Amino acid sequence: MTIVSDLFPFFDEPDTAAIEPELDVPRRDTMPRAESVVRERPSASPKKSITVSELSAEIRSVLEGEIGERVVEGEVSNSRLWNTGHLYFTLKDAGAQIRAVMFRSVVRQLKFKPEDGLHVVARGRVSVYEPKGEYQLVCDQMEPRGLGALQLAFEQVKKRLQAEGLFDAVRKRPLPSLPRKIGVVTSLDGAAVRDILKVLARRYPHAHIVIRPSRVQGDEAAADLVRSMQMIGKVPGVDVVIVGRGGGSIEDLWAFNDERLARAIAACPVPVISAVGHEVDFTIADFVADLRAPTPSAAAEMVVSRREELCSRIDRHADRLRDVARAALDRRRASVHRLTSARGLASFPARLAMRSRHVSELTHTLARTARASLQRRDRQQHALRQRLDALAPGRRMQALLMAVSSATERLLAAAERTRHRHDAGFRALAGRLENLSPLGVLARGYALCWDDERTCLVRESTAVAPGDRVRVTLAKGEIGCVVDRTSES
Amino acid sequence: MADTIKDFESAAAELAAIVKTMEEGDLSLEKSLELYERGVALSRYCHTKLEEAERRIEILTDRGDLKPAPAGLVPDTER
Numbered sequence: 001m002t003i004v005s006d007l008f009p010f011f012d013e014p015d016t017a018a019i020e021p022e023l024d025v026p027r028r029d030t031m032p033r034a035e036s037v038v039r040e041r042p043s044a045s046p047k048k049s050i051t052v053s054e055l056s057a058e059i060r061s062v063l064e065g066e067i068g069e070r071v072v073e074g075e076v077s078n079s080r081l082w083n084t085g086h087l088y089f090t091l092k093d094a095g096a097q098i099r100a101v102m103f104r105s106v107v108r109q110l111k112f113k114p115e116d117g118l119h120v121v122a123r124g125r126v127s128v129y130e131p132k133g134e135y136q137l138v139c140d141q142m143e144p145r146g147l148g149a150l151q152l153a154f155e156q157v158k159k160r161l162q163a164e165g166l167f168d169a170v171r172k173r174p175l176p177s178l179p180r181k182i183g184v185v186t187s188l189d190g191a192a193v194r195d196i197l198k199v200l201a202r203r204y205p206h207a208h209i210v211i212r213p214s215r216v217q218g219d220e221a222a223a224d225l226v227r228s229m230q231m232i233g234k235v236p237g238v239d240v241v242i243v244g245r246g247g248g249s250i251e252d253l254w255a256f257n258d259e260r261l262a263r264a265i266a267a268c269p270v271p272v273i274s275a276v277g278h279e280v281d282f283t284i285a286d287f288v289a290d291l292r293a294p295t296p297s298a299a300a301e302m303v304v305s306r307r308e309e310l311c312s313r314i315d316r317h318a319d320r321l322r323d324v325a326r327a328a329l330d331r332r333r334a335s336v337h338r339l340t341s342a343r344g345l346a347s348f349p350a351r352l353a354m355r356s357r358h359v360s361e362l363t364h365t366l367a368r369t370a371r372a373s374l375q376r377r378d379r380q381q382h383a384l385r386q387r388l389d390a391l392a393p394g395r396r397m398q399a400l401l402m403a404v405s406s407a408t409e410r411l412l413a414a415a416e417r418t419r420h421r422h423d424a425g426f427r428a429l430a431g432r433l434e435n436l437s438p439l440g441v442l443a444r445g446y447a448l449c450w451d452d453e454r455t456c457l458v459r460e461s462t463a464v465a466p467g468d469r470v471r472v473t474l475a476k477g478e479i480g481c482v483v484d485r486t487s488e489s
Numbered sequence: 490m491a492d493t494i495k496d497f498e499s500a501a502a503e504l505a506a507i508v509k510t511m512e513e514g515d516l517s518l519e520k521s522l523e524l525y526e527r528g529v530a531l532s533r534y535c536h537t538k539l540e541e542a543e544r545r546i547e548i549l550t551d552r553g554d555l556k557p558a559p560a561g562l563v564p565d566t567e568r
Contacts, residue, residue, distance in 0.1 A: 231553060234553075314535045315532075317504045320508045321525060324508065328521040329521075
């Protein structure tokens, strides 16, 4: 009953298109009559009237009886999937069209979606919808023309998801370099889980792995994988998921082409690596995953390689850090060395010593000069005393002696003062080394030649002529000279 | 020093930044040494973090619980 009602929803909502219960009854009743009508058509009396229902029933039985099951080729158009799960569409070619329906149970087994414009080969039987006076094909099988059904389905899902942007590169998330937990969605019985665990045991001994067992082939696999993806995405600490299985036929891998799984992978809160079959197998899951691994082992390698890369990056940085710190120290050590060994600083002590010798030489000269001057005055005084002693006897002599002695004392005091002054002068001189140097020069045997008036120094032989008088200052005393001859150099 | 490090990622990033600064900048000796010390602490922290996780294999059950994986699943290399 309900099946019949679903057959004819073209103009009514499927649920309200229910056909009267008694329709089934007259149908059986009219069967033999319809047969006879058909047979007897040429001789039937046109005068005897029948009801519309009776005529429709006759048409129905003729169509169903005469045509029955057929295989029809045509293009799908006006296809529409109702909430009930039944699919209604029109099959057409260049010259004709026929309405068609496919029940939910058949639709569910279709791998592909019968979209408008698709060329198909459909098998079904012709039936009549009496309330509308229409005939239609009830399909129980459909294959796309040309492509295999699976290949077509694959292309369809791929196209649809691509149009939605689910494969876009901008959606791809980078893998975590240091995953806290690695999620794995696969079958516990397959080779994939062992391959993954083997790689991780070898290259990432500290890994924390959470496996969500799931069927990976068969009718229930897609739904199971979807649920598993949803579950593993919620486990705290899981921040990368590997979903996959080992190799197999295209039918074995089919669940990974399921649109629902593709959407579950896209919705996973953490990056997903797909690892389905062998290198050559591409599934929808591969397109939507953040990263596609050619095999389950390769997926595990990808997870660890990010970590190993990070380890070596940190090692490299630590090395560079040490090098750069060492270089900074070396550079400074070198610059300190450069400064201390530079000419300016290095020659300083020598220059100091030189100056100091110069000073002591000058000091020596000064002291000698002062001493000589004192001795000279001493000798003059002594000579004077002798002359006095010889010259003036008596009281006058006494008075004179007194005067002389006091004069001598004053003289000595003056000499002492002079010497003090000279000492002080010497100290001042010591501080004005450069100014005093002529004295030093004279002491070393050089002489100064003046003109006769002693107003300017004679620096060139051309400044004087033979017969001119000149004066020559020596370290000690002065000489008056007459120029004998001159020469240029 | 270690309590001023937030997490692994930021430690690794800071280490990289320090190396870059030291390689590029004309820093005072004191500053270089200070950065160097910090850098050493960071790389030590990173290594500790890298090794501190503990190997574990768990199964997520239908009810959403975690239980240890069956012994048969663990690879032989574990020995």
